Amino acid sequence: VGYDWIPYQYRKPKVAMPEYLQQLYYEALVRLPDTQCYLREFEKHEPDTAVINWFPPGSSLGMHVDKSEDERVRSLGNPIITIALGADADILIGGFFSKSELATKILMKSGDILVMHGASRMRYHSVSKIHPNTSELEKFMKSAGRISITMRRAKL
Numbered sequence: 001v002g003y004d005w006i007p008y009q010y011r012k013p014k015v016a017m018p019e020y021l022q023q024l025y026y027e028a029l030v031r032l033p034d035t036q037c038y039l040r041e042f043e044k045h046e047p048d049t050a051v052i053n054w055f056p057p058g059s060s061l062g063m064h065v066d067k068s069e070d071e072r073v074r075s076l077g078n079p080i081i082t083i084a085l086g087a088d089a090d091i092l093i094g095g096f097f098s099k100s101e102l103a104t105k106i107l108m109k110s111g112d113i114l115v116m117h118g119a120s121r122m123r124y125h126s127v128s129k130i131h132p133n134t135s136e137l138e139k140f141m142k143s144a145g146r147i148s149i150t151m152r153r154a155k156l
Helices: 019-030 035-042 071-076 118-122 136-140
Strands: 002-006 009-015 049-055 061-064 080-086 088-093 104-108 113-116 125-131 146-152
Touching (some): 019 080, 019 146, 125 146
Antiparallel strands (some): 002 009, 061 125, 080 146, 088 104
């Protein structure tokens, strides 16, 4: 929603960024240490895009850096916020310069929020494994798996 993402670029929005997703984005920022600094810095750069991904059991997402946004957005270090729903997933967070740099594995559970901002938003990261049937929420889903909602500012 918001800007339409096709690999490596954002195009004109088809569906406006819903206000409730913008509110979730700010709610995640409010919970960070030194919140007032972040809110001052990013208040003029509200999120305009949410990429919603479905990860069925057995799927993954390779090591990558999110860099399809406008260069100025990246240079400001605007936050990228991901909300996990459904199955647990192993997330790998690696280095700045290479996919082969040592990565740290994080188990992201349903309801967890991952915030990458400043320099950290340029770290390589991936979804390495989906752990089906690990969340009560999956009982209400059509099939086992994970939904991720990743919000950001794509354009200035």
